Amino acid sequence: MPTRARHLARRGAALPQPRARRRAVVLLLAAALVPATALPATAVARTVSAEPAVAQTVTAAGPEHRAVALGTPRRPVAIPDPSRAGSLVAPPPRAPEPAVTAAGTLVVVNKQRPLEPLDYAPHHLGAVAGTDVELREDAAAAADRLLADAERAGVPMLPRSGFRSYETQVATYAHWEDVLGSAEADVQSARPGYSEHQTGLALDVLPADGTCQAFGCFGDTPQAAWLAEHAPDYGFVVRYQDGQEDVTGYTAEPWHLRYVGAATAADVAASGARSLEEYFGLPAAPTY
Numbered sequence: 001m002p003t004r005a006r007h008l009a010r011r012g013a014a015l016p017q018p019r020a021r022r023r024a025v026v027l028l029l030a031a032a033l034v035p036a037t038a039l040p041a042t043a044v045a046r047t048v049s050a051e052p053a054v055a056q057t058v059t060a061a062g063p064e065h066r067a068v069a070l071g072t073p074r075r076p077v078a079i080p081d082p083s084r085a086g087s088l089v090a091p092p093p094r095a096p097e098p099a100v101t102a103a104g105t106l107v108v109v110n111k112q113r114p115l116e117p118l119d120y121a122p123h124h125l126g127a128v129a130g131t132d133v134e135l136r137e138d139a140a141a142a143a144d145r146l147l148a149d150a151e152r153a154g155v156p157m158l159p160r161s162g163f164r165s166y167e168t169q170v171a172t173y174a175h176w177e178d179v180l181g182s183a184e185a186d187v188q189s190a191r192p193g194y195s196e197h198q199t200g201l202a203l204d205v206l207p208a209d210g211t212c213q214a215f216g217c218f219g220d221t222p223q224a225a226w227l228a229e230h231a232p233d234y235g236f237v238v239r240y241q242d243g244q245e246d247v248t249g250y251t252a253e254p255w256h257l258r259y260v261g262a263a264t265a266a267d268v269a270a271s272g273a274r275s276l277e278e279y280f281g282l283p284a285a286p287t288y
C-alpha cells in the first residue's frame, strides 16, 4: 500500500469513536431510507466498478459503502446528538457522491475521478447576482451571501468563472495547451470531463477594487486571506491549496472556491484536511 494511502487509512482509523458511531448510525439510517430500486442498477454497478477508491473505503467502513452505492440523501437525516443535549444537528456524511447522481454537493472530481458521463451538466443553474456567471442555484445563493459580506468587510470581489460546460472546457484546455504545452496545461487547467467547474459548484473570484486583476497576484491580496478564513462560513472550501499539488494535481489556486454546503465546509475546516481527497479518504490524484 502506498505511503499516502497508509497515512489516510491511519487517519480514518484514528477517528474518535463516538463521532464514527454517530456517522455510522446516520449513514445506516440514510441507506435504509433510500431503497436500492431508487437508482438504476447500472448506476450502482458503475459506481462500484469504476471507483476502486470508494471500494477500498468499503472494507474499512461498511456503512459508508452502502451510502455511496445507494446514493447520498439530499438532506442529512437529523438525529439527536448525545454529546450535545437537545441538538438535532447530524454530522455531514463523509462519502463522496458519484457524479451520475450528483443531486447533492459532495461529488469529488479530480484527475482520477472524471465526471460521469464526461459531458455531464447540472440542472438548475442560476446566475451569481449582478453577473452572467452561473453556478448551481444553491451554490449561487451562497456565493451571493459571501460576496455581499466580503464587500462589507472591505475585501470586494467579483466572480470571474463559474459553471463551464464540457464544450467550453474543450476550448479552455485547448487554449492552455497551445500556450503552455500539454504538461504545464495539465497542472493549470483540467481536461474536459475532469473539471470541477463542470459540476456548477466551483467559482473563481478576483478582487473588485483593482488591486489585482489576474490570478497570479491573488494569493497576496487581503481577499485571499479573507477567503481562507471565511469561505467555510458560506459553505465553500478553497479547493486547491499550497503544498497539495501531489494530492490534487493542481498548483495552488486561492481564488478557486468549491461549494460543498455549510455543514461539510465546517466539518472540513474542523478536520484540518487540506483537500477534499484527504477529507474523504480518497487516493491522491496528481496525474491522469
Ligand SMILES: [Zn+2]
Pocket (backbone or CB within 6 Å): 161, 197, 202, 203, 204, 253, 255, 256, 257
Ligand atoms: Zn477555478
